Amino acid sequence: MIFMHNTRPDRTRPHLIGTLFACSIYLFLFLPIFVVILNSFNANKTKPYATFKGFTFEWYIKLFDNPALLSSFGNTLLVAFASTVLSVLIGTLAAVGMHRYKFKGKSAIDALLYIPVVIPEIILGISLLSVFAWVSIPRGLITLILSHVAFSTPFVIFTLRARLSGYDLTFEEAAMDLGANRIKTFAYVTLPLILPGILSGGLLAFTLSIDDVIISYFVNGTVKTFPLKVMESIKSGVAPDVNALSTLILLGTTGIVLLTQSGLFKSEAKS
């Protein structure tokens, strides 16, 4: 590998045009986020709050006088936690089971897992809405959680599958030969081996859940998650306190993900 790096033909000097191009792409990617952050400090109090008229922290203070906005954020966290736990449970059992056993219908499950990943989200949204209405499940937190489980579980399974592909069944056999029962074997042998995969799969499920707009839009009933609250206020012109909360969320998620990422890299390096 080191040898190959040295003989790379076009790794002679950083390309000026390439660097400029990459910088403009990053500018493109971050531009609307800068706009949101800037607007969250905007002292302009007249709709549509766009022209910048000086700096203020007012919106961050106002944020705490807006219980509807804060409770929508609470709903988002609740749905994300519940659906992540469920999809990690279902996904871990499925990924290990599919890795371990050969059975009839395995290829069918395999194919079905790709449906929520490949079809446009709006299809999953309206089809879940139709079925919830058909069997008269009242729409709200429960239907939100179920729907989020439906689209995030396949991603958990795919993440774990990559992890399991290099995993040897003989460890489990050894544990069982030495007298451990199934549950002990799973808890002390299988689980520690696949834990990094479970963590990154769970993180992915959580991220997908808190960002989801389209599926939640159809199955929420009267419950508002944060993205749906944002959707509502975009239609009436986003009040800058939504920008303030978004800025705080960006800071929070960046912090959390950086922490977990460094944690993941550590456990990855150990095994």
Next chain:
Amino acid sequence: MMTLNDKKQKMPMLTMLSPITSMLIFLVVIPLIYVLVLSFCKTNEYYQVMFTFSFDNYKNLLSPSYFQVYMNSIVIAAITTVICIVLGYPFAYYIVKQPPKIRTILYMLVIIPFWTNSLIRIYGWKSFLGASGLLNNLFVWLGITHKPLELLFNRGAVVLGMTYTLFPFMVLPLYTAIEKLDLTLIEASYDLGARKVNTFLHVILPLTSSGIFAGAIMVFIPTLGFFFVSDILGGGKSDMIGNLIERQFGSANNWPLGSALSIILILLTLIMVRLYTKAGGKLEDLG
């Protein structure tokens, strides 16, 4: 595979696989079949679904006004996909060519915008491009224009929003494909006297085409359904098939018609995925 005692396997196997099986049946298979059934139904004057069998919804969807929306959707999705490839390929190539440490940072910088809600970012674009937004203020200040320009509510704004939202889905598979490139093959090509352009066209491009195909699928298909982007930036002036579906399940309250539209969108998706697998693409690369 099954090395442990066969009879003892039944119970744990059922415990491990019945949750996923029931989830897929109740939350994926039955809902989709139900939508197919709905697409042949009708509504009465109280907007209630009547379980009758007819092709009326599909007949309605053949009218020219609907065709215009299908065409608009396909054109927007195609332009978005092409822009994502043209910008994404050199960008991913540039990242891969960096030393490992910088590469990791640059890669993370592509993902970080994801952590802000996608709606908020689209709203950021709206307020940037709006009549009293930053860009128009800048234009007026520079004297490029006296009156603010109308940059929103047209097809271009929708393409911009879609490209923005889906660009990372193009870059990530391209990154993976370019990273896997066997450099000895490129050297061989140079050694045999090929120039840069020829090496790119005949060696690098074919070897990384899997990334281009996977990225194209991951951009093209979602574009068709992202109704909030065409809603916010297109302002109802550049409707896509997703907007029609949303309206039938929302304000228009005609679920059977919306279901028929959804079946058309599913068929479109299946055709795209079939083309993808025929071209040698793997489903795993889409996960």
